[in-house]
Amino acid sequence: MQVRYFAHGPKAEAELWYQALETAFEDEGAPLGLTEIDEARQIYEACAYLDVADGGADRAGEFAEVTGVPLGEVGCEMLPDKDWMAEVLAGLKPVRAGRFLVHGGHDRGKVDADDISIEIEAGMAFGTGHHGTTAGCLMMIEEELLRRTPRATLDLGTGSAVLAIGAAKFGAIDVLATDIDPVAVAVARENASANGVSDRVEVIEVTGFDSPTIAERGPFDLIIANVLAGPLKEMAPDFAAHLSESGRVILSGILVDQGAGVLDAFDAEGLRHVKTLTMGEWVTLLLER
Numbered sequence: 001m002q003v004r005y006f007a008h009g010p011k012a013e014a015e016l017w018y019q020a021l022e023t024a025f026e027d028e029g030a031p032l033g034l035t036e037i038d039e040a041r042q043i044y045e046a047c048a049y050l051d052v053a054d055g056g057a058d059r060a061g062e063f064a065e066v067t068g069v070p071l072g073e074v075g076c077e078m079l080p081d082k083d084w085m086a087e088v089l090a091g092l093k094p095v096r097a098g099r100f101l102v103h104g105g106h107d108r109g110k111v112d113a114d115d116i117s118i119e120i121e122a123g124m125a126f127g128t129g130h131h132g133t134t135a136g137c138l139m140m141i142e143e144e145l146l147r148r149t150p151r152a153t154l155d156l157g158t159g160s161a162v163l164a165i166g167a168a169k170f171g172a173i174d175v176l177a178t179d180i181d182p183v184a185v186a187v188a189r190e191n192a193s194a195n196g197v198s199d200r201v202e203v204i205e206v207t208g209f210d211s212p213t214i215a216e217r218g219p220f221d222l223i224i225a226n227v228l229a230g231p232l233k234e235m236a237p238d239f240a241a242h243l244s245e246s247g248r249v250i251l252s253g254i255l256v257d258q259g260a261g262v263l264d265a266f267d268a269e270g271l272r273h274v275k276t277l278t279m280g281e282w283v284t285l286l287l288e289r
């Protein structure tokens with residue numbers, strides 16, 4: 001029988017719990033999860049699916065010891081026997097965005113000859129292609145790379161590296177992918193390697209543009225950033241500083257009614273609006289110097 005043990009807390013704490021669970025249950029191969037459960041309060045759940053012998057001992061104590069969460073705060077839920085992780089992965093349908101097909105390993109057989117395949121396992125980093133912002137960026141990337149091949153590309157906030165992989169597979173030769181989150185950086189490196197583009201995609205941990213590597217590798221012909229409207233506006237001067245003379249910028253993570261504010265912030269830095277792609281409540285913006 002399997003039991004799902006879980007604990008709830010702020011993101012930083014839940015990430016530490018997840019990492020501790022990963023180390024402790026690595027040999028056992030126990031499926032783990034880290035999910036946002038309350039967006040407004042930024043509360044996350046870390047969980048582990050542990051095998052428990054029939055009528056066997058409760059393992060909440062082990063979960064509490066590994067994570068440091070008080071035993072009384074460890075939740076548990078009995079599950080009928082089945083491979084939960086395989087079920088979650090199988091439930092993730094492939095997503096088509098332009099010529100790109102973003103899919104899990106279980107759907108390799110669905111890739112057509114004309115598709116540009118991006119294989120991503122659902123995991124701890126954002127970017128399975130299911131979100132309108134990711135799909136919007138992929139479509140803009142395709143258009144941009146059909147227009148010209150950038151000398152250097154920056155994917156800021158790479159998550160699963162879905163966009164960096166897409167750009168590299170479409171012909172970009174020098175892609176620097178960054179993320180503030182060390183877990184995303186590790187996942188992004190794995191995904192770049194699994195997709196056969198680690199020679200063209202370098203992944204580094206950095207907040208915004210705050211790294212000498214960014215200055216050394218730039219200026220960039222293409223900067224892609226699917227972050228959020230607030231940080232994008234704050235970073236507008238950095239985008240302008242690291243963009244080449246004929247460079248272009250693809251921005252997403254922006255709600256429809258936030259688009260004008262983001263465009264104003266970038267316009268003030270000399271970056272003009274080229275086009276907007278709307279996917280549901282989200283917009284993806286293309287700008288140029």
Ligand SMILES: C[S@@+](CC[C@H](N)C(=O)[O-])C[C@H]1O[C@@H](n2cnc3c(N)ncnc32)[C@H](O)[C@@H]1O
Nearest residue numbers: 126127134157158159179180181184207208226
């Ligand atoms: C919405 S996800 C986008 C992931 C992927 N690029 C996609 O399009 O699906 C945003 C990512 O940006 C990262 N991030 C947020 N703020 C950042 C910052 N200031 N600098 C670098 N990365 C950041 C987050 O950790 C997260 O992985």
